[in-house]
Amino acid sequence: MRDIEVTEVRIKLAAEDDEKLLGYCSVTLNNAFVIKDLKIIQGDGSPFIAMPSRKITDKCPRCSGKNHLRAKFCNECGSKLDPQRAETDQRGRAKLHFDLVHPIKPDVREYVHRKIVEAYQAELARGQVAAPHRDGEDL
Ligand SMILES: [Zn+2]
Numbered sequence: 001m002r003d004i005e006v007t008e009v010r011i012k013l014a015a016e017d018d019e020k021l022l023g024y025c026s027v028t029l030n031n032a033f034v035i036k037d038l039k040i041i042q043g044d045g046s047p048f049i050a051m052p053s054r055k056i057t058d059k060c061p062r063c064s065g066k067n068h069l070r071a072k073f074c075n076e077c078g079s080k081l082d083p084q085r086a087e088t089d090q091r092g093r094a095k096l097h098f099d100l101v102h103p104i105k106p107d108v109r110e111y112v113h114r115k116i117v118e119a120y121q122a123e124l125a126r127g128q129v130a131a132p133h134r135d136g137e138d139l
Pocket residue numbers: 060061062063064065074075076077078079
């Protein structure tokens with residue numbers, strides 16, 4: 001048996017008009033530990049799983065008030081802030097969030113990813129079966 005066993009995945013599909021966000025899910029590990037608010041996001045090919053995360057904030061140089069990294073003005077004192085001050089990753093994208101929970105071992109990451117994608121696809125198939133039939137639609 002694995003050290004980490006995914007014993008339950010709960011999927012909540014996103015509204016169809018949301019192009020990027022496919023759904024939310026929670027994952028239970030070893031019948032003992034639940035992680036909520038993972039996001040299933042449309043990737044290139046396979047869906048991407050985003051771990052629960054928090055927005056990164058920094059302190060205003062003038063008043064030390066906390067602001068989101070994209071804020072143009074300080075929430076506390078109104079000072080002008082550089083909206084491009086976030087650090088960027090290797091691909092040049094701004095790092096605006098950090099993961100609160102994430103797998104460290106690559107095999108665990110792949111395993112959890114696979115279990116979530118399987119559950120998502122099963123939920124999607126179930127949703128399609130349950131969808132009401134509309135008049136004039138080919139079966
Ligand atoms: Zn300030």
